[in-house]
Amino acid sequence: SALAMDLRNALKNGEFELYYQLQNDVKTRAVTGTEVLLRWNHPKRGKVPPSEFIPIAEETGLILEIGAWVIRTACHEAAAWPAPVKIAVNIAQVQLSDSKFPRFVEHTLKRSGLDPARLELEITETGIIADTSKALQIIHQLKRLGVRIAMDDYGTGYSSLATLQAFPFDKIKIDREFVKDLGRNRQSDAIVKATIILAESLDIPVLAEGVETEEHLRLLAAQGCNEVQGFLFGQPMPACDIRSLVTRLA
Numbered sequence: 001s002a003l004a005m006d007l008r009n010a011l012k013n014g015e016f017e018l019y020y021q022l023q024n025d026v027k028t029r030a031v032t033g034t035e036v037l038l039r040w041n042h043p044k045r046g047k048v049p050p051s052e053f054i055p056i057a058e059e060t061g062l063i064l065e066i067g068a069w070v071i072r073t074a075c076h077e078a079a080a081w082p083a084p085v086k087i088a089v090n091i092a093q094v095q096l097s098d099s100k101f102p103r104f105v106e107h108t109l110k111r112s113g114l115d116p117a118r119l120e121l122e123i124t125e126t127g128i129i130a131d132t133s134k135a136l137q138i139i140h141q142l143k144r145l146g147v148r149i150a151m152d153d154y155g156t157g158y159s160s161l162a163t164l165q166a167f168p169f170d171k172i173k174i175d176r177e178f179v180k181d182l183g184r185n186r187q188s189d190a191i192v193k194a195t196i197i198l199a200e201s202l203d204i205p206v207l208a209e210g211v212e213t214e215e216h217l218r219l220l221a222a223q224g225c226n227e228v229q230g231f232l233f234g235q236p237m238p239a240c241d242i243r244s245l246v247t248r249l250a
């Protein structure tokens with residue numbers, strides 16, 4: 001497609017930009033980290049959302065090169081932030097089946113000077129089911145570097161519990177689908193509550209996504225959720241804006 005052709009040149013034309021969204025502690029409201037969200041500023045179409053170009057980048061294999069740029073840029077950015085603030089990067093399936101990936105991450109951490117414990121890689125269930133044993137091997141190599149692994153979009157896949165059983169996650173991110181109707185929908189309330197209890201039993205911290213209101217925050221705090229991310233604390237924003245925010249608020 002035309003978009004796939006343009007995507008091929010987007011990296012060298014400098015059309016990608018990283019946005020960052022705050023992650024906050026539920027109790028203290030302190031900034032604990034940020035999630036990196038890729039943006040494509042297309043010269044003719046304007047901003048193309050990731051939902052449109054990430055699938056193309058995955059199909060064409062371009063995601064390897066783009067993903068490497070994302071990690072490099074994010075690590076260098078985060079190295080300039082106050083030490084407790086972490087950086088969370090979304091990882092595609094192709095990256096998790098690339099044997100060279102752990103070496104690349106190790107090298108990038110060294111070059112940037114970022115403490116490995118401050119890098120969190122977000123993976124989805126769909127990102128690992130294609131080749132579970134290969135993904136597991138790569139995840140163990142990454143964890144040996146000291147990097148943290150988060151399960152993204154928890155609850156939206158086919159077998160969230162089996163995935164939780166098989167992979168050594170350091171964080172569970174509850175999908176915003178379950179958060180948006182919190183307090184107004186019995187199913188949402190029950191699913192969020194059960195997930196937090198499950199995570200607590202597994203000794204894995206939980207972050208709720210899509211937190212938009214004080215009511216969401218209050219209900220999540222009451223359930224024992226550890227961290228939140230969403231419009232209540234901030235929209236995804238460019239590097240210069242997030243830099244001044246984390247420096248002030250961390």
Ligand code: G
Pocket residue numbers: 036037038049050051054067070090091092236
């Ligand atoms: O920012 P937005 O809500 O439009 O992002 C939609 C989705 O795009 C995210 O949930 C995430 O799964 C995906 N995404 C955003 N940035 C990246 C990235 O750098 N790499 C990969 N693989 N996916 C990303």
Ligand code: G
Pocket residue numbers: 021037090152153176209210211212229230231232236
């Ligand atoms: O799929 P993933 O969770 O990686 O992507 C997060 C996406 O969710 C981002 O693209 C971001 O724009 C969007 N997002 C973040 N916070 C909120 C929120 O509070 N409400 C809604 N509706 N979307 C959000």
Ligand code: MN
Pocket residue numbers: 035090122152153
């Ligand atoms: Mn994510």
Ligand code: NA
Pocket residue numbers: 152153154173175176209
């Ligand atoms: Na998500």
